[in-house]
Amino acid sequence: MLIDTHCHLDFPDFAPELAETIARAKARGVARMITISTHLSRFDRVKAVAETYPEVFCTVGTHPHHSHEEAEPTVEALVSLSRHPKCVGLGEAGLDYHYDHAPREVAQRIFRIHVQAARETGLPLVIHTRDADDDCAAILKDEMGKGAFPALLHCFTSGRALAETALQLGLYISFSGVVTFKNAEYLREIARDVPLERMLVETDAPFLAPTPHRGKRNEPAFVVDTARVLADVKGISAAELAIATTENALRLFSKMPPLDAVA
Template sequence: MTLPPPIVDSHCHLDFPELADELDQVIARARAAGVTRMLTICTKLRNEPQVRAIAEGHDGVFYAAGTHPMSVADEPMASVDDLLAVAAHPKCIGIGESGLDYHYTAASAALQQDSLRIHIEAARRSGLPLIIHARAADEDMAAILSQEHARGGFGCVMHCYSSGAELARVAVGLGFYLSMSGIAAFPKSAELRAIFASAPLERILVETDAPYLAPPPYRGRRNEPAYTVHTAQVGAELFGLDYAEFAAATSGNFDRLFTKAVA
């Protein structure tokens, strides 16, 4: 029996109820599809113990923790020390997701910016990469990332990238990574696919953002890490590679960014 090429789902939410209720089966299906490693993201620090437990209980599952920008108005403001304490866990390999989302939560823009800068400082001090959520905030995001990077370097991935070409240019110019989700596989996402195709292959990751954003042919259904392969097939076509080559390239990129996953 030929095993599928190994690939990483660089961003999912295994603690969300849509997946947590059948977690072992979800992880088994992912592994059968060749998704040998998964990074599950904690979006509220008060939920960190549950997310940590998932990572501790499954080989090949790692986690990151932070405060999602859409939650900052309803959650206690995390401190740098709060984030550093979580980052010390052996299976915590990233900071976030943090960022800016002005689509639904523009009223909390100032709080989001404060939280983002705190997460950046935690990434800088811990040496772990920052996981960024960006929506409808391209100018402010580009400005903050550029300002903060000038103060001291940090690693970063623009998760589920769906913003414009200019923010992508800024991010890649800072040495950051762009992560391709199922959105890039949607038929109407030609402009987004062009943004990915113009970026260096060595700066591309692939993710599901499960349980959201299932790629075709599962669009409209619950997403899960096994479906990483469908988005990766689109990525392989964009870069003129076969699937195994693209899987190897994006997995290698993941290892270069999330170095703690291979330590």
């Protein structure tokens, strides 16, 4: 069994066949999917997917791309919304200097607000970071110094230094289909060195479909293909990788019930 720790099932890409998409994932052994919030104002849509499907859980938060468009969240609002029984995390929040859609100071401030909510609730913060390694590391170190909080770097494509900082701070690192791409040898080298007990696997669907599905719309069923490459990188069997990453996901997203429990 695998857990897709990051997908966007509320996106319009899945609307015509959401039930079939989830069924295909289950047929390939994907036991759980976490659909990730990108707009606080659209949390009702994210929540509705999680409420409809027992296998699906969700997070609440604002993506850095939209941090200048949305009303600035308060810690109190995030904490209140996170009390929903199917909400198992905060975010995704963080920094994206590749596109720079939001002013950096705004994204940084909202990132810290999400950190405070994660610290208060004990729910993990799903962190999006791209081309912002130094500032992300600085904020993580500063905030961790104010009090520990659980978190993961999702869809990791950053440099080795940020990976090492995250691991030193107790974070998990999640790999997406990017790790299967032909030109991502540097990323496979980093994945090789990430301790198995701190590794997660995801799709980020509908984006970044792994090999051999590149060019297609990504979906949770394809997490199996990413996991297979990660197993090869780690020199273990696909079954071992599945067991380890599933245990890791359940430990980090501790609000999720065990796989044999009714969601």
